[in-house]
Each structure stands twice: as structure tokens, then as C-alpha cells.
Amino acid sequence: MKALKIRSGCPISSALDIIGDKWSLLIVRDIVMNGKNTYNEFLKSREKIATNVLADRLSLLEATGILAREEHPESKAKIFYRLTDKGIDLLPVLVELILWANVHLPIDEEAKPFGDRLRKNKEAIVQQFMAALKKK
Amino acid sequence: MKALKIRSGCPISSALDIIGDKWSLLIVRDIVMNGKNTYNEFLKSREKIATNVLADRLSLLEATGILAREEHPESKAKIFYRLTDKGIDLLPVLVELILWANVHLPIDEEAKPFGDRLRKNKEAIVQQFMAALKKK
DNA sequence: TAATCAACTTGTTATTTGCAAGTTAATTTG
């Protein structure tokens, strides 16, 4: 696993030291928005993360307290990856990325209605997702 | 310059295709929070970006419409990098990263009061920064 | 019991980063 290097005490810089890459927040997205929780489910996402990169990011996200590995309720062969409170608190970052992309990037048509709903009702939707994640 | 690869039509994935790295948002931060606007000012930040990486990111941010290169009001030798509206709209993302880091990461003591203010008065502060950036 | 599945690891190649040094045009200094 690659080591975590902290470049400065700046909050933005420190946040990017952990989640500033192309894959970490996609794993968080898959848990929050797509109900995924296992290695193989993450692998199947359309962005096609490489197996070694996925393993590396999962261990980094675990090491930084964003994810926790738990035993899967249905099978001893599977590992259930769950977001910690620290991980759940990344949801507002995801939301702002979605809102920005909805306005400024070409994205899937199917994704737009959710962005529009978010725009009009951000707080409530964020609270609802957070509650759903913390509950279980 | 490295090419921009879009992995999917997912808003989060597409946003990360552009700003999902350790440096791009630090350049945006330097403009928004630290009043920097030139190559050499960006170079002097404490995270110590390499010169070739800075040049690469500046051209990528320009190519994706986040930054615009303008002539510097004080000198023909300098280039004035300004955020476009698309770049200014990244401010809420920065804000959520700051809020997350303030709660969950060890950061500079000096940075904490601003995070606390943000927490209590996010909307107003964001609007104020945006207005200041759009004005000039 | 054999094949399959889930979660990785390993090896190899391609890409990106970090670091040092060099380039060119504009500006300042002696």
C-alpha cells in the first residue's frame, strides 16, 4: 500500500491528501448512491477500476477511517465495506460535485433529474441520505 | 499535456476526471482564498508543486474552462490567471472539503476559526466570496 | 469433489510525478 503523505496543515490540502484522486470518491459514491458494499460490486462499476488499485484504495480508506471492514451478513467469503461517520460526512462533498457537474459538464441524461432535485432541496436530501446510512 | 479521459457519464466521475487529483483544487484555493494569480505565486505555496506539474495543471484547467489566462495589469512578463464562472462555482466544493477536514482531520490551528465561521454561516460566506470573485 | 466465487496478490508495461537544470522574453539594476 502506498503511504499517506500530508503536505501541509491546510484543510483543503489535507483533505486532498486522502481523497484527492480519481477513485476514492467513486467508492464512496458506490456505497452511498448505488448500495454497493463488496469488492466485486465495486469492481463492476462502469469506470472499471483495476483490481490492485481497488485493493489499495480500500485499504487506504480503511486506514484513514473512512471505511470499516465488517463481516458480510450473508456469506463468510465476502467482506462488507461500510462507511464510518467520517465517510458519511463526505456526502456533502459528493453533492457539491454533482451540482457542479450538473451545471458545467456533459453528463448522462438520467442523472440530471436528481441533480435538479438536489438543487431545490439539498439540505433535506442530504439529511435523508445521511440518516439512511447511519441507521444500519 | 496529458489528455482528458472521461470514464463515464456519471456526474461525480466526470467531475473527478477533471479535478480529481492532488493539485488542481489547490490552485483554485490559492486564487480564491489566498489572492494568488500568477505562476510564480502558485509555485510558492507550501505544498511545493513541481514546475512541470503546475504548467500541466494550468493548461488543463484552462482547457476545461475553469481558468482563463489574461494579461497581467502590472507587467507584460506576467500572466494573470483568473477563475471563470465555472471555476468560481467550485467554491462550494472547497467549502465542503474545509468543513469535512475541520471536523475529521488534524489541521492548522489558525485554520480552525474560519471553518467554525463557515459552519455557522456557510451560505452568506460562500455568496460573499463568489461576489468578490465575479466582480473584478 | 469439482467447479465457481470473492478478495486479493504478483508481475509487467505504460503513464505520471518529482526533481534539477535549461530556455526565452520582459524587466530591473548598476
Place this chain on the structure above:
DNA sequence: CAAATTAACTTGCAAATAACAAGTTGATTA
């Protein structure tokens, strides 16, 4: 006004990271 300095890069090279293909190990299913 020639010489040094500044600003914005570019280039070359070694080191780190990512992508791709294949292999390993411990469940689970047929």
C-alpha cells in the same frame, strides 16, 4: 544601456503510480 534578475515555461531522467493480465487462497455452490 549592458548585465543581472524575474516570470513562465520546457526538457531530461529517475522514481512512483496505474493499467492490464494472470495467479493464489479460502469459502461456497453444483
